[in-house]
Amino acid sequence: MANRIQxxxxxxxxxxxxYLDLVDSGTFENPNRGWKDFGTATELIAEHSLxxxxxxxxxxxxxxxSIPNPEDTVMVGSTGCxxxxxxxxxxxxxxxxxxxxxxxATGLKRALAVRFPDRVKDVIVLAGDGATVDIGLDMTxxxxxxxxxxxxxxxxxELYANTxxxxxxxxxxxFLAKMAPVGKxxxxxxxxxxxxxxxxxxxxxxxxxxxSLVEKVIKQAVLIAREIGPTYVxxxxxxxxxxxxxxxxxxxxxxxxxxxxxxxxxREFISPEAQSFLDGLAEKKKAEKIAATT
Amino acid sequence: xxxxxxxxxxxxxQRNKKGQLVTDPxxxxxxxxxxxxxxxxxxxxxxxxxxxSVDFSVAYPxxxxxxxxxxxxxxxxxxxxxxxMRGESExxxxxxxxxxxxxxARVFTTTAGPGTLRAFENFPMWAGSRLPIQVVFxxxxxxxxxxxxxxxxxxxxxxxxxxxxxxxESAQDLFDYMLKGYYVAEQPEVHLPIGVICDGFxxxxxxxxxxxTPEDRTLPHYDPYRSPVVCxxxxxxxxxxxxxxxxxxxxxxxxxxxxxxxxxxxxxIERSRKHTVPLLDGLIDVENxxxxxxxxxxxxxxxxxxxxxxxxxxxxxxxxxxxxxxxxPFPTEEIRKATEHAKHIFVPEFNVAGWLAxxxxxxxxxxxxxxAGPHVAGGMTMPPEIIVEEIEKHMAHRRNKELVxx
Numbered sequence: 043m044a045n046r047i048q049x050x051x052x053x054x055x056x057x058x059x060x061y062l063d064l065v066d067s068g069t070f071e072n073p074n075r076g077w078k079d080f081g082t083a084t085e086l087i088a089e090h091s092l093x094x095x096x097x098x099x100x101x102x103x104x105x106x107x108s109i110p111n112p113e114d115t116v117m118v119g120s121t122g123c124x125x126x127x128x129x130x131x132x133x134x135x136x137x138x139x140x141x142x143x144x145x146x147a148t149g150l151k152r153a154l155a156v157r158f159p160d161r162v163k164d165v166i167v168l169a170g171d172g173a174t175v176d177i178g179l180d181m182t183x184x185x186x187x188x189x190x191x192x193x194x195x196x197x198x199x200e201l202y203a204n205t206x207x208x209x210x211x212x213x214x215x216x217f218l219a220k221m222a223p224v225g226k227x228x229x230x231x232x233x234x235x236x237x238x239x240x241x242x243x244x245x246x247x248x249x250x251x252x253x254s255l256v257e258k259v260i261k262q263a264v265l266i267a268r269e270i271g272p273t274y275v276x277x278x279x280x281x282x283x284x285x286x287x288x289x290x291x292x293x294x295x296x297x298x299x300x301x302x303x304x305x306x307x308x309r310e311f312i313s314p315e316a317q318s319f320l321d322g323l324a325e326k327k328k329a330e331k332i333a334a335t336t
Numbered sequence: 337x338x339x340x341x342x343x344x345x346x347x348x349x350q351r352n353k354k355g356q357l358v359t360d361p362x363x364x365x366x367x368x369x370x371x372x373x374x375x376x377x378x379x380x381x382x383x384x385x386x387x388x389s390v391d392f393s394v395a396y397p398x399x400x401x402x403x404x405x406x407x408x409x410x411x412x413x414x415x416x417x418x419x420x421m422r423g424e425s426e427x428x429x430x431x432x433x434x435x436x437x438x439x440x441a442r443v444f445t446t447t448a449g450p451g452t453l454r455a456f457e458n459f460p461m462w463a464g465s466r467l468p469i470q471v472v473f474x475x476x477x478x479x480x481x482x483x484x485x486x487x488x489x490x491x492x493x494x495x496x497x498x499x500x501x502x503x504x505e506s507a508q509d510l511f512d513y514m515l516k517g518y519y520v521a522e523q524p525e526v527h528l529p530i531g532v533i534c535d536g537f538x539x540x541x542x543x544x545x546x547x548x549t550p551e552d553r554t555l556p557h558y559d560p561y562r563s564p565v566v567c568x569x570x571x572x573x574x575x576x577x578x579x580x581x582x583x584x585x586x587x588x589x590x591x592x593x594x595x596x597x598x599x600x601x602x603x604x605i606e607r608s609r610k611h612t613v614p615l616l617d618g619l620i621d622v623e624n625x626x627x628x629x630x631x632x633x634x635x636x637x638x639x640x641x642x643x644x645x646x647x648x649x650x651x652x653x654x655x656x657x658x659x660x661x662x663x664x665p666f667p668t669e670e671i672r673k674a675t676e677h678a679k680h681i682f683v684p685e686f687n688v689a690g691w692l693a694x695x696x697x698x699x700x701x702x703x704x705x706x707x708a709g710p711h712v713a714g715g716m717t718m719p720p721e722i723i724v725e726e727i728e729k730h731m732a733h734r735r736n737k738e739l740v741x742x
Contacts (some may be wrong), residue, residue, distance in 0.1 A: 047574055064574040088576060113573050115437070132576050134568040136438050138461050142431035145423070149392065149435025149443075154569060156391050156418035157440055159344075163569070181431065186422040 046113055047071060060088060064132050069112040077107045077253035086112055086132040092123060095289030098197055098279040099297055101250035102127050105168070105195065108260040115164040115264075116154070118147045120173035123204045123281075124197055141178030143169045144185040147192045155191075164264055165192035171212040172202045175231050179211075186240040186272045193267040194274045195260075196233070198327075199281040207284035214305070219284075230305065234276055243271040243313040249278040249296035249306050259310070265323070266316045278306040345557050346467065352389070354415055356554040361519045363677045364555065365512070370547040377540035379506045381446065382407035382473060383548055385513035389557045391418035391441035394429045400485045400536035400700040401446040401474040417444075423579065426451040430458030430471075437467035438568040440560030441532040442518065445469070448536055449476035452490045463498025463601050468521040468558075475635075476536040477714050485715020486536045488635060491663065492691035498601040500530040500608055501664040502616075503634040509661075510534045516615045518555060524562050526608040527603065533663075535686065537715075538636040564722065605665050606672045612662060619667035622657050622674050627656030629727060630678040632671065632696055633658040637684045644684075644719035644727075655727070660692070669698045680730065681706045684723050688713040 047058065047070045063084040069075040079085075086106040092099045102124075109115050112133050118130045121140035128135045138146055147167045154163040174182050174196040182194065201219055202208040209222035211231040218225050234247045244266045246259045256277070263273040280295045282288070287295055301307040312320065346352045348360050359368065364387070375383065381404040393412065395405035412420035420442065423429035426447050433443045447455060449562070452473055462469055475490050477483035494501055500521055504510040513532045521530040524587045534540065545671035566575070613619065623645065631641040646656045658674050660667060675681055683693035683706065693708030700706070710726040712718045 061574070061576075064576075068574055070573060086574075114570050116568050116570050118435070132574040134566070134570045134573075134575060136435070138434055138438075138465065139457055142427065142434075142458075144434035145428040145431030146438070148421075149394070149432035149437070149441075150439040150568070151435075152419045152421070152432075153392055153439030153441035153443075157569070180424060181428050184428065188421070193414055211711070277395035321525055 045071070051062065068132060069107070071111075073110070075107065075110075075112075076257045077104055079107060088130040088132075090127045090130050092126060093283055093289070095282060095292050096123075096279075097250055097282070097292040098123055098199065099127070100292070101197060101256065101277050101279045102131075104250055104253045104256040105197075105260055106131060107253075108257040109164070109166065110166060110261055110264050111162060112272075114162055115166060116150060116169045118143045118150065118165065120169035120178065121204075122173060122202075123169040123199075124168055124170055126204075141173050141176075142181060143167045143173060143178060144181040144190075144194060147194075148185050148188070148190050151190060151192050162268060164268055166195065166264065167192060168195045168197065170203070171196055171198045171200065172210050175211040175233055183236070183240050186237060186242050186274070189241055189271045191267055191271065193263045194272070196274070196276045197279045198276050199279050199284075200230070201281060201284055203281040203284060207281070234274065234309065234311070237274040238311045241272060242274045242311075243316040244273040245311040246309070247276045247306060248308045249300045251293060251296040251300060255308065262320065266319060270313070270316050270319055348556055352554060356387075356552050358462060358556050359553040360387070361515075361555055363474065364549055364553055365516060368549045368553055370549060372545050372547050372675055374543055375507065376403075376543050377474075377507050377534060378404040378407060380511050380546055381514070382411060383546075383551075384511050385444055386411055386416050386551065387549055387554050388444070388515060388518055389555050389704045390416075391558065391710060392433075392436040393417050393420045393444045394423045394432045395420070396423045396426055396429045396447070396451065398426070398448050398451040400476055400486075400540045401448045401451075401472070404472070404474065404540065404704075405446045408446075412473055426455035427458065430455040430462070432460060433469050433471075434458060434465065434467055437469050438465070438704070439461075440558070440567040440569050441692045442522075442558035443467075444471075446472040446474060448474045449478050449484075449487075451597060453478060453493065456493065459494065459497035459499055459529065464597065466527045466563070466604075467529055468518070468527055470517055470521065471516065471529070471531050472510075473531050473533045474536040474540045475533055483714050486538050486636075487687055487713055487715060488535065488685065489687040489689055489691075489713070491533060492528040492687070492689055493740070494531055495663065495691070497694075498528065498598075498605070499664065500526070500528050500605060500662070502530065502662050503660065504532060504539065505635055505638045507542075507546050509540055510539060511546050511548060513616075515549070515555060518558075520608050520611045520615065522562070523563055523608070523611050524564055526604050526611065527564050528608070529605055533635065535636040552652050561707055577741050609665050612665070616661050618670065619662045619665065620660055620670045620674065622656065622658050624654055624656035625674060627654045627676065628676055628677070628679045630656040630658060630683060631684060631723070632658040632660065632675075633684050634663060634692060637686055638720045639720060640720050641684050641723060644723035647720055647724050666695060666699065671696060672700050675700055678727070680727075682709055682723070682727055682730070683709075684718060684726075685709075685711050686713065686718065687711065
């Protein structure tokens with residue numbers, strides 16, 4: 043499967059420079075790819091149409107730099123701010139309806155398993171909190187009950203951003219928003235805990251403030267989904283527009299929200315099966331290192 | 337399991353893992369020896385899928401398709417279907433079907449009545465995404481009040497989804513339309529979802545003689561690279577594309593792309609004609625073409641209309657019949673031509689709305705000739721005597737009017 047990323051010579055003079063750059067220096071087929079490639083390689087995400095300084099764009103860049111084998115990864119999105127970014131990423135991605143992303147991913151993953159039984163084909167869902175927790179909750183949970191082998195990433199901005207800041211299930215209690223005219227009356231839905239109880243073998247809740255942590259979590263989530271069972275990653279991507287922050291304040295908002303005792307303090311759950319799989323990977327890596335040095 | 341270049345996918349002339357000979361579609365449809373079997377419609381669905389090289393099927397219980405969709409599960413257990421699962425609702429089922437079709441699989445599912453409406457948002461998405469999924473609608477009534485009985489009202493909702501819609505009259509039609517439907521729906525210049533419709537209970541739960549192709553022959557596998565749109569399997573990276581990019585915020589572009597793509601879907605439906613006409617021997621069948629009174633219908637109402645014609649014939653009166661096989665594409669020109677000389681046109685339907693009569697009225701000239709009826713609904717049967725009575729009543733009324741005003 044080596045050197046799959048090529049361009050037909052007949053197309054070189056008509057394709058945009060952006061595409062040629064992807065072929066030349068995109069980080070496909072690089073098992074050691076990660077956020078440290080920023081600045082030296084062509085990123086799999088190009089210019090996006092999100093608001094200036096949107097933390098969602100930061101999270102998107104970190105995730106696209108971290109997925110372990112983009113050359114065989116298909117992503118599934120949903121309607122919302124994320125769907126403004128998907129056309130600019132360099133892996134196949136599907137948008138179909140609002141909230142059905144885990145149903146789409148279920149069929150997609152199974153079709154790829156039927157068509158390519160001897161190959162790795164990763165499927166990653168990336169959708170907002172409205173799609174994941176409100177309109178799509180049924181399909182989110184059912185895919186976990188069935189132990190479908192793909193990763194679900196939720197960009198949690200605690201409201202409906204693309205439609206203008208309405209209340210969502212992941213919004214904090216008491217927050218004043220459109221459709222919550224006297225403040226939200228119930229608690230933020232505890233989806234990470236629900237995910238654990240629903241059959242996910244790996245669950246993490248975090249912000250996108252630390253690229254190295256995003257990389258570690260995303261790699262673990264994708265690899266565990268490939269080998270063991272469903273995985274869920276919930277990342278705080280505050281909508282700076284709707285919480286009254288400036289463009290340069292997104293990073294600080296994430297840092298504040300992940301402090302000890304805050305709602306996005308990093309937590310992860312790893313099932314015993316997933317843990318022994320990760321231990322095996324670590325041992326293998328260690329053995330390779332020793333072999334390389336001796 | 338689909339690429340022509342993939343050595344694991346058996347090609348025409350080779351055998352699949354079940355020992356079935358992969359057969360050229362036209363040879364399978366027209367030249368392979370057929371034997372008769374006495375089966376329920378649900379069993380016919382199973383037998384068609386056995387011969388269709390289906391990669392993925394999703395099931396969900398709703399009467400009257402539950403038996404058929406669980407029989408497809410038995411095919412999976414026997415190794416005839418690549419993968420099979422029970423979904424959690426019809427909305428999710430149709431999403432699961434879409435995901436598999438995006439990933440290059442040949443997909444099959446079934447639903448009916450309330451399930452069709454629960455799933456509804458998916459159907460225009462399938463068409464817009466050019467996913468050649470096949471769904472068999474075993475049509476039944478729509479709540480409320482609750483009914484599980486045969487009724488064709490749900491078809492009215494399906495007409496503008498951008499899907500191909502073929503309406504089987506009998507179990508034989510059902511078997512043929514299912515196999516031929518995949519062939520037409522997957523043509524690169526068509527590449528649209530297809531709804532094969534049969535009337536719940538009347539077809540699914542009754543036994544009928546069906547002439548079937550041999551059990552050990554099957555359709556060639558779907559080739560997802562013979563498609564007007566990219567298969568979402570990352571076999572041709574790198575890309576910056578998605579399959580539904582038109583919702584972006586440039587209004588000038590989004591208006592234009594949406595409008596032109598919708599027109600293209602309708603054009604693709606029309607382009608299916610040239611593949612469908614030879615396979616189904618035309619989009620309509622006509623009996624007694626020179627009769628002044630014509631009945632037009634689709635589905636099992638055609639069988640009832642045919643019986644009504646027989647009753648008239650016994651009395652020495654000639655009444656004609658047009659059987660509509662495809663509702664999308666709608667056989668507009670064919671019906672215009674076949675009704676040119678008709679003085680009275682009756683449209684018997686198993687629904688309260690009379691959507692087929694409306695379709696016909698909107699496409700032929702002198703449409704005052706169209707009588708929308710008789711109608712039955714909610715599971716009532718339509719004995720041919722009702723059709724005869726409707727025609728007689730109308731004709732008597734016409735004669736009285738002529739006496740008074742003539």
